[in-house]
Amino acid sequence: MRVKGIDVFSGAGGMSIGASWAGIETIVAFDTDIHAAKTYQINHPETLVICDDVRNIGDFGIYRPDGPFVVFGGPPCQGFSTSNQRTRNTANENNWLFQEFLRAVRQLNPDWVVFENVRGILETANATFLQHVIRGLEELGYVVNYGLLNAADYGVPQKRHRLFVIGARDGTKVELPQPQCTPYVTVGEAIEDLQLLPNGAKFDQLKYRCSAKSEFAKLMRGKNRTSSNHHVTRNAPHIIDRYKYIPQGGNWENIPDDLMGSYADKSRCHTGIYRRLKINEPSVVIGNYRKNMLIHPTEDRGLSVREAARLQSFPDSYQFSGSIGFQQQQVGNAVPPLLAKAVFESLGK
Template identity: 30%
Template sequence: MIKHNAPITQDEDIELVSLFCGAGGLDLGFERAGFKTVWANDILPEACETHSRWSDAEVVCADIKKIDVVDIPRAKVVVGGFPCQGFSLAGPRKVDDSRNILYKFFVNVVDELQPDVFVAENVKGILTLGNGEIIKAIIAEFADKGYTVTAKLVNAADYGVPQDRMRVIIVGTRNGRKFVFPEPYESRVTLADALRDLRDPEPDEVCDAPYSSRYMSRNRKRQWSDVSYTIPAMAKQCPLHPSSPDMVKLGPDIWKFGKGKTRRLSWREAAVIQTFPADLEFAGDLTKKYLQIGNAVPVNLAYAIGSSVMNQYFKR
C-alpha cells in the first residue's frame, strides 16, 4: 500500500465518491488531504486495477451510463474529471460530441447523493466551447440542484506540479458559501527536482513510436530548470526527456531534433511529473500506462484543492 502524507486531524472519516476516477490522481490527492474514498468508477479496466492497487475503495469498472445511481453510496464529497475529449483544445471540439454530455451523469449523481461539496475537473477548452455556452449550461445545471458553484482556470505548476497544465476546476457547495481557491505556491517544482532520484528507464518503459509530423510541429523539450510541457494521454505525443538535445526551429510549425540522443519521457517519469508516487505500478501495457497517467488529475493539484475544501467546509 502506498504511504500517504499525514491527513488533517478530524473526528471521523469524510467519505468521498469518485466518478470517472481513472488511476485515481484526484482521489489520491484528496486522501492526502484527509478524505476517504469509499466508491470509485471508471470504464477502463486497467485504470480500475491501478486504482485498486493503492486504495481501499470499492472500484466499480463499468460504463457510468449503466450504473443505477441508487447503488452508489452516499458521501459528503463527490469528485470527478468527466471525459473531456470533445472539449479539448488539442482535438476536435464538437458541441454535440457524445462524450460532452457525460457531465450530466455527474449532475445526476450529485442530485441523488446531495453531497456537501462536489469537485469537477476539465480542460481549458471547455471555457470557450460553444462560445462559452457549454460551461454556462454546466454551472446552471449544478446551480439548479441547489449548489453555489465556482469555476476557475488554474495551472497545476502553481501547486507543486512540475508541469504546465491548465485545467478548469469547478467546485459546488450546498451551504451557500463560495469556495475560495488556494493561492499559488511561492515557488515551482522543476524537472530537476522531480526526476533527480529516478533510475534510467528500461527500454520497454519508453514509447519508441515514430515521431509524427504533428509531433514535429512544435518544440517538445523543456530544460531541467523548468517545468514540463503538459503530459498527454497519447504515448507518442509525450514530451522529450530534458537530457535530450534542444529542438531546432526550421520554420512555422516545423522543428527538428538537435544532435545527440533523443527520447520521450518514460511512463514512470511521466507519472512522477503528474506527482503520482514513484513506486505506484500502473496496470496494462505501455500505451495504457501512458493513457492513465496523461488522463489523470495531478496528485499535488488535487491535494491543494482537497486541502482547501477540508479547511473551508469540514475541519473541526
C-alpha cells in the same frame, strides 16, 4: 468525523490521491476503462471500484455514505481539448457526459461537489458545457465557484491548466486555493534521482540512481527504496536520429529537413511535436506524451512512465497496470494529485 468521497470518472485515481492527502477517504470510484480501474484498485484496495459506463448506473444513491461527503470527478475531456477541433462541439455525444455527473450529484446530494476539466471547456461552443454544469449545480442548491488553476502553482513540476468548479450545499462560497509554490519545481528536481534508461526500456522495479536532492523528490519517494514502471516506448532508429538535433526547449523545427522525409509538409507539424523538456523549468503538459514524442531533457529517448508520473506528482508507491500504452494514457489523462490536494483542502477552509 472524516469526510468521505465518491470519485466519478476516476481514471487511474489522480484526484483520489489528492483527496486522500487532504484527509478525504474515497469509498467508491467509477470508471469505464478496465485498465485504469485495475490500476485504481491496486493502489486503493479499500475503495469499492465499479468498472462500468456510468450511464449504466441506475441509482447512485445506494452508495451514499453516512456523514459529510464530497462527489468529485472529471468527465472525459478529449472533446474539449484544443487539439481535437473536430469534436469540440455540441454534436459530440461524449461532451454531454457531464450530465451523468450532475445525475450522480442529484441522486447522492453530497455536502460538496468538485468538477474538473481541461481549460478547453471554457472555449468549446461558447462555454455552453460549463454553463450547463454551473446552472445544473445551482438548481440543485449549491453555491458555486469556479476558476482555472495552473498545476505548477501547487508544487507540480508541470505547467498544466485545469478548470475546477466547486459547489457547497451549506450556502457558503468555497474559495479556490491560492498559489502555493514559488519558485516552480523543475523537471530536473523532479526526475534527477531516477535511473537513466535506454530507448525501449522495460524495467518493473529499479533502485534510485542517487539520493533525493529536492524536497519534491523526497515527497514522491516517501519511504520507498525502489520505484516501478520504468517503461519507455521503443522508437525506431530514424526517430532517435531526429532527437539528437533538438536542444532543450526545442521541437521539430530543429530537425534537419532531410531527416523529416516521412512528413509530407514539415511546416504543418504541431508545435508540441518532438519537444525536448527543459531541465531547469517545469514540464510542458504531459498529455499524450507518446504521440507528441516528448523527449527527455538530456537523453535521446522518450519519457518513461515513471518519469511522466513524477511530472504529474504521482508518488513512487503508485503502480500502473496494463501495457505501456495503457499506462501512458492513464498517467497523461490524470489530474495531478498535488493540484487536487490543494483544491480539496480548500473545502475545509
